[in-house]
Amino acid sequence: MRTAVLMANPVILRGLVDRYHELLTQDSAQGSPEARCQLEDVTYTLCVSTGTRTADEALAVAEEQLTAALRVTAPRGERPTALTAAGRPDRTPFERGSCVGR
Template sequence: MLMAHPTVLADLLQQYEALRARHAQEGGAQLLQRLNDVSYTLCVATGTRDVDDALTAARRRLSGTRAEVQAVGADT
């Protein structure tokens, strides 16, 4: 399976959290649509069908990437 670049995943997570917070405060159809779009993109980027699974997968991937970078840095 193709995996999204960690930078893309980090950006999607940031967008999702910001939109979720704004929608909780302000509501509105336009914010909900943007939140749904980012949720869908997260699912596609992580190969999942549920936004909660997508969030878990993205966070797991990002934490694994950080661990890989730290391990490579320790080897140099």
């Protein structure tokens, strides 16, 4: 018997990944307790959404899921694009660089 895997909505998942990177940058620049708390909240939500336990694992799984979602929704013969949190096309993860390690 196969187990079902739940997948987060790609637009919401893209928003979480984008927010994670924004907060990571803020936390590095400011180091404020508020930015740290928000970063921890987004990291937790990313982990729950992807079924992982660490931020690095969550980001890797999120990018895999987002790439898979784009393959399903891209018309044949067209290059898939990433979705922004607003649901608009953006550059692919490879064009804007890897999220992991930023």
